[in-house]
Structure formats: C-alpha cells, structure tokens
Amino acid sequence: xxxxxxxxxxxxxxxxxxxxxxxxxxxxxxxxxxxxxxxxxxxxxxxxxxxxxxxxxxxxxxxxxxxxxxxxxxxxxxxxxxxxxxxxxxxxxxxxxxxxxxxxxxxxxxxxxxxxxxxxxxxxxxxxxxxxxxxxxxxxxxxxxxxxxxxxxxxxxxxxxxxxxxxxxxxxxxxxxxxxxxxxxxxxxxxxxxxxxxxxxxxxxxxxxxxxxxxxxxxxxxxxxxxxxxxxxxxxxxxxxxxxxxxxxxxxxxxxxxxxxxxxxxxxxxxxxxxxxxxxxxxxxxxxxxxxxxxxxxxxxxxxxxxxxxxxxxxxxxxxxxxxxxxxxxxxxxxxxxxxxxxxxxxxxxxxxxxxxxxxxxxxxxxxxxxxxxxxxxxxxxxxxxxxxxxxxxxxxxxxxxxxxxxxxxxxxxxxxxxxxxxxxxxxxxxxxxxxxxxxxxxxxxxxxxxxxxxx
Amino acid sequence: xxxxxxxxxxxxxxxxxxxxxxxxxxxxxxxxxxxxxxxxxxxxxxxxxxxxxxxxxxxxxxxxxxxxxxxxxxxxxxxxxxxxxxxxxxxxxxxxxxxxxxxxxxxxxxxxxxxxxxxxxxxxxxxxxxxxxxxxxxxxxxxxxxxxxxxxxxxxxxxxxxxxxxxxxxxxxxxxxxxxxxxxxxxxxxxxxxxxxxxxxxxxxxxxxxxxxxxxxxxx
Numbered sequence: 001x002x003x004x005x006x007x008x009x010x011x012x013x014x015x016x017x018x019x020x021x022x023x024x025x026x027x028x029x030x031x032x033x034x035x036x037x038x039x040x041x042x043x044x045x046x047x048x049x050x051x052x053x054x055x056x057x058x059x060x061x062x063x064x065x066x067x068x069x070x071x072x073x074x075x076x077x078x079x080x081x082x083x084x085x086x087x088x089x090x091x092x093x094x095x096x097x098x099x100x101x102x103x104x105x106x107x108x109x110x111x112x113x114x115x116x117x118x119x120x121x122x123x124x125x126x127x128x129x130x131x132x133x134x135x136x137x138x139x140x141x142x143x144x145x146x147x148x149x150x151x152x153x154x155x156x157x158x159x160x161x162x163x164x165x166x167x168x169x170x171x172x173x174x175x176x177x178x179x180x181x182x183x184x185x186x187x188x189x190x191x192x193x194x195x196x197x198x199x200x201x202x203x204x205x206x207x208x209x210x211x212x213x214x215x216x217x218x219x220x221x222x223x224x225x226x227x228x229x230x231x232x233x234x235x236x237x238x239x240x241x242x243x244x245x246x247x248x249x250x251x252x253x254x255x256x257x258x259x260x261x262x263x264x265x266x267x268x269x270x271x272x273x274x275x276x277x278x279x280x281x282x283x284x285x286x287x288x289x290x291x292x293x294x295x296x297x298x299x300x301x302x303x304x305x306x307x308x309x310x311x312x313x314x315x316x317x318x319x320x321x322x323x324x325x326x327x328x329x330x331x332x333x334x335x336x337x338x339x340x341x342x343x344x345x346x347x348x349x350x351x352x353x354x355x356x357x358x359x360x361x362x363x364x365x366x367x368x369x370x371x372x373x374x375x376x377x378x379x380x381x382x383x384x385x386x387x388x389x390x391x392x393x394x395x396x397x398x399x400x401x402x403x404x405x406x407x408x409x410x411x412x413x414x415x416x417x418x419x420x421x422x423x424x425x426x427x428x429x430x431x432x433x434x435x436x437x438x439x440x441x442x443x444x445x446x447x448x449x450x451x452x453x454x455x456x
Numbered sequence: 457x458x459x460x461x462x463x464x465x466x467x468x469x470x471x472x473x474x475x476x477x478x479x480x481x482x483x484x485x486x487x488x489x490x491x492x493x494x495x496x497x498x499x500x501x502x503x504x505x506x507x508x509x510x511x512x513x514x515x516x517x518x519x520x521x522x523x524x525x526x527x528x529x530x531x532x533x534x535x536x537x538x539x540x541x542x543x544x545x546x547x548x549x550x551x552x553x554x555x556x557x558x559x560x561x562x563x564x565x566x567x568x569x570x571x572x573x574x575x576x577x578x579x580x581x582x583x584x585x586x587x588x589x590x591x592x593x594x595x596x597x598x599x600x601x602x603x604x605x606x607x608x609x610x611x612x613x614x615x616x617x618x619x620x621x622x623x624x625x626x627x628x629x630x631x632x633x634x635x636x637x638x639x640x641x642x643x644x645x646x647x648x649x650x651x652x653x654x655x656x657x658x659x660x661x662x663x664x665x666x667x668x669x670x671x672x673x674x675x676x
Contacts, residue, residue: 242556243536
C-alpha cells in the first residue's frame with residue numbers, strides 16, 4: 001500500500017532538494033565566473049603596477065614586487081596567492097616574489113595564459129615593458145581559485161545540511177495536518193456498520209476530496225439500491241414460493257377435515273390448481289436460473305419468427321375457446337439471427353402472458369412492427385396500470401391485474417431473454433383500447449451484427 | 457365470529473374462507489389494500505387476517521391506517537416474511553399476532569379465536585352464562601353440564617349474545633356476525649335461529665326486547 005503522506009513527502013523533499021541543488025549550481029557557476037574575472041583583473045593590475053614601478057627606474061624590481069599588495073610575503077590565506085617574476089627581455093630572471101617558482105611562468109610575451117609549472121596550474125598575466133627591457137609576469141595558482149569558490153559553496157551547503165532535516169520535519173508535519181480531512185473521512189468510514197449505506201457528510205470536506213466523497217456517496221447509493229432490490233426480490237420470492245405452499249397445506253387440511261363430499265372435492269380441485277401453478281413456477285425458476293447463467297446468448301441460427309410462433313401457439317392451445325390467435329403472414333418471412341431456445345422462451349412467455357390475461361376471451365395478435373425490425377404482440381386483456389409498467393419486468397412482481405396461474409416471473413423472463421439476445425423490449429398499454437402491446441425490436445441487434453460483419 | 461381475510465392468492469384465500477368457516481367463523485375476502493380498507497369501513501369484524509404483500513401495497517399500511525384511525529379490531533398478520541425482524545416490525549406496527557406461511561390451519565383458527573377473544577376483553581376461552589357453556593374451539597355447547605347439539609349458525613348467534621350477557625344485540629347486528637357479503641339473508645332467519653336455540657338451551661335463556669333485539673336473560 002502506498003502512503004499518500006509518504007508519497008507527497010518524498011515529492012516535496014525531492015523538489016525542494018532539486019531546487020536547492022540547482023541554486024547551488026547556479027551560484028557556483030556565477031561565482032566562479034565572477035571570481036575569475038576579479039582575480040584576472042587583479043593579476044592585470046598587479047602586473048601593470050610592478051611594470052610601472054620597475055619602469056619608473058626609481059625602484060628595484062624586487063622592491064617593486066614587495067610594494068604591490070598580494071605579492072608581499074605576509075602570511076594570509078588568499079593574500080599570498082599571487083606570484084610575480086620579472087624577466088629581462090633577453091630571458092634572465094631579474095627578480096621574483098617570495099612564493100614564486102623558479103621556472104618561467106609564461107612563454108608568451110604578454111596577455112593571459114594558463115600554464116603548468118612545477119606540477120601546478122597557473123593563471124598568468126604577462127606585460128612587456130620595452131622601455132626598461134623587462135617582462136613582468138604575475139600569476140596565481142588555479143587551485144587557489146578553486147578553493148575560493150569551493151569555500152563559497154561550502155558556506156552555502158553547510159546550512160543546508162542543518163535546514164534540510166528541519167524542512168523535512170516541517171513538511172512531514174504539515175502534510176499530516178493537510179491530510180487530516182482525509183483521515184477524518186477514513187475514520188468516519190471505518191466506524192460505520194457494514195450495512196450502513198447512508199451518505200458521508202460532505203459539509204466540511206475540502207474541494208480536492210469532494211470528488212472522492214461524492215463518488216463514495218454515489219457508490220453507497222448504488223449499493224443500497226442494489227441491496228434493496230435484492231431484498232425486494234427475496235421478499236417477493238418468499239411470498240411467491242410460500243403462499244402456494246400455504247394454500248396447498250390449507251386445502252389439504254380442509255380435504256382431510258371436511259365431511260361434506262362436495263367440500264372435500266372442492267379442496268382437492270384447489271390443490272390441483274395450486275400444484276399446476278407451482279409446477280409452472282418451478283419451470284420458470286429453472287428458466288430464469290438458466291438465463292442468469294448464460295450471459296449474452298451465443299449466436300444462433302436464422303430463425304423464421306412466424307414459424308417459431310406457430311410452434312409455440314400450437315403447444316399452448318388455450319383451453320379457453322373464446323380466445324383467438326392471429327399471426328400476421330409477414331412474420332413468416334421475418335428472419336432474425338438469434339439463439340432459438342432463448343427467443344422461443346421469450347415468445348412463449350409473452351404468449352402465455354397474453355392468454356392468461358384474457359379469461360373472458362379476445363384476440364391475441366402477433367404482427368411485424370412498422371419498421372419491419374421487430375415483433376409486436378397485442379392482447380385484449382385488462383392492460384397494466386401505468387404505475388406498474390416499470391415494475392412488471394421485475395422478478396416476482398405481481399400487479400393488481402394478476403392471474404391465478406401467474407408467477408410474477410413471466411415478463412421478467414421475457415425481459416432477461418430479450419436482453420440476452422441483444423434485442424430491445426418495450427411494453428405499453430394499447431392506445432385507445434384495452435390491452436397491452438409488447439414489442440421486441442431486433443433493430444440494434446441486427447445493426448450491431450452488420451457492423452461486426454462490415455468491420456475488419 | 458366475523459373475520460376479514462385479506463389475501464391475494466386465490467387458492468389460499470379460498471382455503472382460509474372454507475377452513476375458518478369450518479371453525480365457526482364467517483369470512484369475508486379482500487384481495488387488495490383498497491378492498492380491505494373499504495371492507496373495514498363498512499363492517500365491524502371480530503378479527504382481521506392480513507397478508508403483508510398485497511398487489512397494491514403493503515398490508516402494514518392498512519394496519520397502520522387502522523391503528524391511527526383508532527380501529528381496535530384485532531389483526532393477525534399472515535405473511536411469507538417471517539424473519540424475526542419482520543415479525544417485530546409487524547407487531548410494532550400494531551398487529552396482535554403473527555403467523556408465517558405456510559401454517560397449520562388449526563393453529564391459525566386458534567390464534568384467530570385468541571385475538572378475537574382478547575379483542576372483546578375476555579381471557580377465558582369458554583363463554584358461560586346462566587348454566588350455558590360455549591367452547592368456541594370445539595363449537596361445543598353444554599347446558600347444565602349436558603352437551604347440546606347446535607348448528608354452526610345457532611352457535612354463532614348464541615356466542616354473539618353470550619359475549620356480552622345483559623347487552624341487547626339488534627337483529628341486524630347478529631345478522632352481520634353471521635353472514636358474509638355474498639350471502640343472501642332471509643328476513644326471518646334470525647327469528648328462526650332464536651326459536652330453535654330456545655328449544656335447545658331453554659325457553660327462558662334468551663330474552664326478546666321488543667323493537668331492539670335480543671339479550672341473554674340475567675341468571676336469577
């Protein structure tokens with residue numbers, strides 16, 4: 001686990017260190033140039049001074065050297081850095097300062113030069129005085145120059161070693177304080193109960209943490225919704241599974257207790273109704289479990305929807321002869337590429353649903369949708385109250401217009417199956433008349449497949 | 457004993473109507489919260505058997521409305537949700553008893569009798585007045601210790617009178633206790649039942665209060 005505090009600390013310390021370091025480099029470069037210029041100027045001045053003193057003829061060369069500050073043999077750390085040699089133009093050493101080497105400091109007649117003499121690098125300025133016939137050379141050791149700059153840098157770095165730990169401590173503590181709102185939020189989350197999905201307070205959360213808090217709250221809301229949905233489904237399931245059992249048991253007890261043969265028979269008939277319904281419920285539960293296990297349906301074959309409908313309708317011949325079923329001929333030339341089993345499950349449940357809701361008879365009509373991309377089934381049942389429309393595809397939901405045989409799973413199965421087929425399902429009450437109109441639209445599924453075929 | 461059963465499952469509702477009928481109750485059925493509210497407004501019940509999950513909402517909302525409207529009718533919740541927390545929620549909403557599905561019909565009948573009994577402020581299971589003892593659990597009657605055979609209706613008329621001995625019960629009040637919504641009541645049915653009862657439990661046991669109704673004669 002990475003610690004935000006550690007991370008920020010490292011970044012801040014590294015950044016501060018880097019800035020400090022570049023400042024040091026900058027100062028070093030600048031100071032070095034400055035020092036060189038100043039010292040070069042001093043060399044030049046010293047050389048000219050000695051030259052002019054020698055040139056005036058009043059002072060001997062060695063005295064002239066002693067008269068120039070920096071060349072005199074007084075013990076001082078930087079003072080003695082200058083060395084001076086006075087050569088006659090014919091190459092004879094006329095005089096030299098006390099610290100100066102014996103070897104000639106510069107070869108060139110005049111101007112600046114760098115030269116290694118007796119193992120040391122010298123910076124030398126030479127000036128030629130033709131009138132007095134001498135060449136004055138003043139030089140200093142580069143090592144000394146570097147020491148000067150190094151001392152300057154040391155003076156800069158030394159306090160840094162003292163300040164950096166202090167700065168680090170300061171950064172560490174400040175980070176702790178700065179991250180306090182985050183810690184407070186973490187504490188708040190840590191102490192809450194596992195099933196507490198109430199949103200966390202965002203009142204005094206800093207702007208930077210706000211997105212996190214908002215996302216957390218959104219997540220809580222989503223989890224809570226999912227959990228409530230699950231709880232609802234569990235409650236509905238318990239109701240739908242236990243109620244028929246309670247009915248069965250009650251009726252069985254009546255059948256045992258009743259002395260009246262008609263009452264006994266009535267109870268047994270009720271048991272049959274209940275067993276039929278429970279059988280259907282079990283079948284649908286298995287279907288839904290299978291659909292849940294599937295994921296998106298594997299691509300099936302070309303299915304002629306009209307032919308599949310004919311099979312389903314034949315298998316579900318309504319016992320109620322007052323119900324008429326119409327299938328539009330156009331459906332017999334409507335082909336979709338779909339998993340046959342899943343499509344059949346959806347169509348059968350829709351058909352069953354339509355039949356169940358028309359105990360008084362009527363017409364179930366299957367037809368091609370106007371855009372030619374889907375199937376529409378319409379019944380003449382009581383319709384679905386508008387407030388229940390979004391709920392009827394939920395598992396175990398049974399609305400006000402439920403039927404004896406209904407399990408509350410039919411439309412849920414339809415919705416899941418159609419979703420697995422990547423098709424779209426919509427349900428509405430018919431315009432201006434009784435009944436429900438259900439549409440399965442394959443448009444998107446088909447387009448997706450065309451895109452897939454057209455693609456690389 | 458007149459009971460309202462609020463249950464949307466037709467097989468179970470049918471079973472409750474017949475089963476509680478066998479136990480001597482007159483049962484009205486309601487399928488939805490709305491039906492239940494309407495029934496409670498028009499009829500006085502001795503007890504209500506209420507399913508929690510109804511097509512148009514929760515039975516608990518019906519219960520809440522009853523209790524906030526000062527309706528003291530005993531309520532037995534009948535539901536598939538029988539987790540402890542559900543039971544607590546039901547009882548705390550104002551239910552008198554709670555039974556999870558599936559249940560035993562005899563137990564349900566006994567619990568309905570119990571809540572109805574407590575609804576009348578009575579603790580003892582048997583009704584007794586002037587030497588007549590009624591045992592609602594067996595639908596059995598004794599007069600002076602001798603068993604007497606009463607029909608279901610006769611038993612119901614007699615228990616209506618004996619629940620509050622000394623109080624005059626009007627004819628329509630007794631009719632309400634005896635007949636459900638769909639049942640046709642003959643205009644002289646109560647008179648016939650009273651007549652038959654007098655023959656079985658003694659001429660003087662039931663007093664006719666002219667123009668008002670009937671009551672048990674206070675024992676001398």
